[in-house]
Amino acid sequence: MTPVWDIDPHPEATDREGPGNFREHDIHPFAEGMTPPSWTLVAGEIQGWADVVCELGRKLEAKDDIGHPLPEELAKIHNSFERIHPFIDGNGRTGRLVLNLILVRLGYPPIIVFKRQRESYLTALRRADAGDCGALGELIARAMEDNLNRFIVPNVAGPARLVPLAALVDEEFSIHALRQAAQRGRLNAVQGPGWRVEIFPQVGRCVPGVSAQTQQAAESQLRRRLPKRAVGSLSRVLNWRQRHSAESRPVRCGADSFSL
Template structure:
């Protein structure tokens, strides 16, 4: 059951399916980083900041942006924190590029073990050079599977013994490669794959970051935007991971679907649609005008908008700007 005023799981899944299909058919699919540097740059900053913050990194978004855009370390934080951000940023850029314009890495499969190891190497190498994991052996450097046992996590998740990791990861890759044809709701299948990676915990360190990165590689290759899991949602994310580990992937599936849909409507659709294309109101919302406020204005006839065949309100950037200007004028009359 959904909270009052909050779309149900089924509604979110339907919106995601319809939104991605519209992205493919009306707008030609996800733009490449070369075609849409601004779009991917904004996604990049947000993902890097939030995904590292989930693991305890204290750089705020502005500090992340300055580090990545100007190469300057501001904020007087520990060196390791800047290196964590820089490493994750390198890995995320590789994921975006390889997801949309794959090079020599491509084998025709959705993902390979080599790619998983490479993502981990990119994400961890910079910080590892100055602050390696204290228990790591030479055989456990970035990109290499762990050779240590790991105790069970709060909630009961139990990683396998380290000798079992290579076989478990091979099975994981086989399963991930079948995502496109998985039975049932796609977000639930994605949640299962994501939770299984975290359950295996293939590396000594950096599994959370790597798991989110490879999940985004899968998404982008399947034509979906990246999922940005926000630091404010960390507790709910971990709770949903535990529920997926216990055999109920639907809450994590819904969580991931909402994150993907947010990226689609917040970053992708407003940019590729242009000012005149009719798009869902969620793609036109911002800090001043929420989707709920826009819907209310449309229902009252104050915002030019149209209902599509599914009953969803649509408007465009030009009409919203006109409504915003009239609203501003009324407030100052």
């Protein structure tokens, strides 16, 4: 924030309200109705918020029941920070960075909120303001899964992600049909000394044309390579998403992240 602030500081900021300092102004109510606390309460509110985060870490470390699915608890924490609005500017960016710090400290993958998710993200925050953290939890869970699939799994899975095309042959799919599907791009396959098919275009999903036994064997190899925390987080995120899939709509992601 400092380079940006040096060029274009907030017009209402005092010398004591630069990057890293709490605001000393009250924030006008937002159009949606949320009113941040008075600036005199910010330090105490942030301390209380930090205590809640630390308590969540202790419960997870002790494997205690946290009372809600983890993504919803993370959504509640993120929304609480945004409701405090501790800085005069940059609260959205800071809140998302702090959320990622919490995720990494807890052993989970960081998340990215993309530009095309802006409206979905803001709508989910407004619903969380009213006490419903489900939509924001869903967005966080999807982002965690996406980053697992996009960055973490490919870097640790290695050859466990690939099986010979012949391993997929069964009564329904002949080797000829599978080879044609690979050549036409209908299977996520690569050609080397013979075709090999990628089992994990999305981890934890059923892959058409792949027998359950074959996929389970490949998943078992992958999970042996993943850190225990990553396997646990992957399972929890996928299980939570499966329970909520009937209530949620797909979130389309763009190429660029955005700032508030």
